[in-house]
Amino acid sequence: MSTRWLFFIMMVLFVPTAFSDGQDEVSQVARITGVSPSRVAKIKESSDKGVFAFDLVRKKQFDQAYAVLKTITYENGFRKVDVEGAIYQIALSYKIAGDYQRSYETLQNLSNLGWSNSTLENHFRELKAIMDFQTSSDKKPVLDFVEWFKSQNKPFFPPKGFELDRLARVIRPLEMANEIDRALELVEQYHAVYFPKKGFKKEPNDIMKERQEGLNLLKEALLRDKQEGKNIYAQELINTTDYFGFV
Numbered sequence: 001m002s003t004r005w006l007f008f009i010m011m012v013l014f015v016p017t018a019f020s021d022g023q024d025e026v027s028q029v030a031r032i033t034g035v036s037p038s039r040v041a042k043i044k045e046s047s048d049k050g051v052f053a054f055d056l057v058r059k060k061q062f063d064q065a066y067a068v069l070k071t072i073t074y075e076n077g078f079r080k081v082d083v084e085g086a087i088y089q090i091a092l093s094y095k096i097a098g099d100y101q102r103s104y105e106t107l108q109n110l111s112n113l114g115w116s117n118s119t120l121e122n123h124f125r126e127l128k129a130i131m132d133f134q135t136s137s138d139k140k141p142v143l144d145f146v147e148w149f150k151s152q153n154k155p156f157f158p159p160k161g162f163e164l165d166r167l168a169r170v171i172r173p174l175e176m177a178n179e180i181d182r183a184l185e186l187v188e189q190y191h192a193v194y195f196p197k198k199g200f201k202k203e204p205n206d207i208m209k210e211r212q213e214g215l216n217l218l219k220e221a222l223l224r225d226k227q228e229g230k231n232i233y234a235q236e237l238i239n240t241t242d243y244f245g246f247v
Contacts, residue, residue, distance in 0.1 A: 039079075046072055046082040050089055058240050062097045066090060084113060091123070092246060096239045100127050100134075122149060122169075130173055142177040146170045158189040164214055165245035168238045171218065172247075175234045180226050183234065187219050214243025 026044060030037040049068050056065035072078050072086035087110055094103035104127045107120050129145035132138070149170055156163035167190055174183040194211060221233035238244050 042077055042079070042082065046078055046086070050086065053089060053093070054246060057093045057096055057246075058242070060097075060240070062093060065093055069093070084110060084115070089246075095123075095127065096246075100131050103127055104131070122152065125149070126169065126173065130176060133173075133177055139177045139179065142173045143179070146174060146182075158193045162190055162193045164190075164211060164243060165247050167218075168244035168247050171222075172235050172238055175222070175225065175231045178231045180222055180231065184219065184222050184226075187215065187222065191215055191219070210243065214241070217241075217243065 026037055026040045029035070029040045033040070049072055053065040053068040056062070056068065069086045069090050072082050074083060078086075087106060091103050091106035091110070094100070094106060104124065107123050107127075111117070111120055125145050125148060129141040132141040149166075150157050153163075153166050155161045156166040167186065170186065171183045174180075174186075194208070194215060217237055218234055221237045224233045225231050238247070
C-alpha cells in the first residue's frame with residue numbers, strides 16, 4: 001500500500017480520537033493496511049509532531065517548533081519519508097520566521113538528497129527574489145518572481161482558478177516590496193471569482209464562508225498597510241492563521 005493511502009486512512013481514523021492514546025487506532029490501521037503496528041505508530045508520531053510544530057510556528061514559537069521537528073531522525077526510528085518531510089517543514093518554518101537564507105540552505109539539502117526540481121524550484125525562486133530585494137531594494141526580482149509563479153500556476157489564479165495558498169505566495173513578497181496596490185488588485189480578482197454577482201454554489205457554505213473571511217481579512221490587512229504606510233499586516237495574517245495554508 002502506498003504511503004499516500006496509508007496517511008489518508010490514518011487521518012480518517014486518528015482525527016476523531018485525537019485525545020486517546022492512539023493504540024487502538026494504530027492496531028486498526030495496521031490491520032487495514034497490512035503495515036506493521038510499529039511502523040504505523042512511527043508515522044502517527046511523526047504526524048503528531050508535525051501538527052504540534054505547525055501550531056508552534058503559528059504562535060511564533062519558532063525555536064520550540066524546530067526542536068520538535070529535529071527529533072524526527074533516523075536515530076529515533078523514523079524513515080526517509082518522515083525525516084525528509086520534517087526537514088521540508090523546517091525549511092518552510094524558517095521562511096515564515098523570516099530566516100530566508102537558512103530556509104534556502106535547508107531546501108538545498110533536500111535537493112542534494114534527490115528531491116525534484118519541480119518540487120523545490122518555486123521556493124528557491126521565491127526566497128532568492130526576497131533576499132535579492134532585501135540586499136538591493138530593487139523590486140524587479142520580486143515582480144519577476146510573481147509573474148513567473150502566476151505563469152506556472154495558471155489553473156489556480158483568476159480567471160481560471162482561485163486557490164488562496166497560491167495567492168498568499170505572491171501577496172507576501174509583493175507586500176514586502178511595498179507593492180500594495182498590485183496586491184490589492186490580485187485580491188479583488190480573487191474576490192470576483194469567488195463571489196460573483198450570481199453567487200457561487202460549487203462548494204459547501206462552510207468552506208466558502210471560511211475562504212471569504214480569509215480573503216476579506218487579507219484585503220483589510222493590505223488596506224491597513226496603505227493607510228499606515230507600512231508593509232507588514234498581510235504577512236502577519238498569512239503567517240499566523242490557517243486561511244492560506246502553510247506556505
